[in-house]
Amino acid sequence: MKQINLYSDGSSLGNPGPGGWGTILEYKGKEKELSGGQDNTTNNQMELKGVIEGLKALKEPCNVHVISDSSYVVKAINEWLVGWVRNNWRNASKKPVKNVELWQEYLEVSKPHNVTATWVKGHDGHEHNERCDILARTFAENLKKEKNNE
Secondary structure, three states: OEEEEEEEEEEEOOOOEEEEEEEEEEEOOEEEEEEEEEEEEOHHHHHHHHHHHHHHOOOOOEEEEEEEOOHHHHHHHHHHHHHHHHOOOEOOOOOEOOOHHHHHHHHHHHOOOEEEEEEOOOOOOOHHHHHHHHHHHHHHHHHHHHHHOO
16 A cells, blocks of 8 residues: 655634634645635544645545644544444534534545554744645635635
8 A cells, every 4th residue: 555644734814713724645745735615614624635635635445644723633643543443423422512523534545554643843944844834724714815805
């Protein structure tokens, strides 16, 4: 299986507000940048959407190493998801999990892959994380401008 690094970041102006996600897929030194967003969203939703869209872009089963500054996304992938599903989308405190639809989409698109995740400190000079941040923020800012021009 191919080894893919999936770098991802999300941004939301207002939280909720206009948001964007940025993703870089890296394979053998070659990189592909992706970005997108939506009008009324949260930062956590965009953090997760970046990972989902990156996985959707893969054409075959891969070993995927997700690198993100979102402890929410990293901990969910590595620790929490199994329990959430087992507990019918409730966390350890029996409270409903947020963003269930996105997590269900993540589970579906991640099925063919072996996914692991690593947390990196945001805004700390990590080249790919900084670039993903720019992609996400730029998309969110452009959405905000469009909305203000309506």
